[in-house]
Amino acid sequence: MSKLYFQGEILGRFQTSFKDKETKKDVITKKLQFMEISENGKVILTDIKLSENQGLEELKKGIKVMIPIKIFTPKDSSNVYFSQDGEIKIQGK
Secondary structure (H helix, E strand, O other): OOOEEEEEEEEEEEEEEEEOOOOOOEEEEEEEEEEEEOOOOOEEEEEEEOOOOOOOOOOOOOOEEEEEEEEEOOOOOOOOEEEEOOOOEEOOO
């Protein structure tokens, strides 16, 4: 089976938190944000959730990366979410 990859230049990195519905505990997630401009000129911001053990030290604004991803769409929403599904490759390394 082939993998799906996202490739781009990091716009930013951040952490978000939410309360897990089942465990009632706060969960912190790390994300990278990318900006793309579509063919019709619309600006698209894309967030990719990183795996729990992914370090952020080398993942800085302006770095070009290629990330294997999984796509997720909740049953009650038309939103599309992306999450890391393997090792991030940094351009030039």
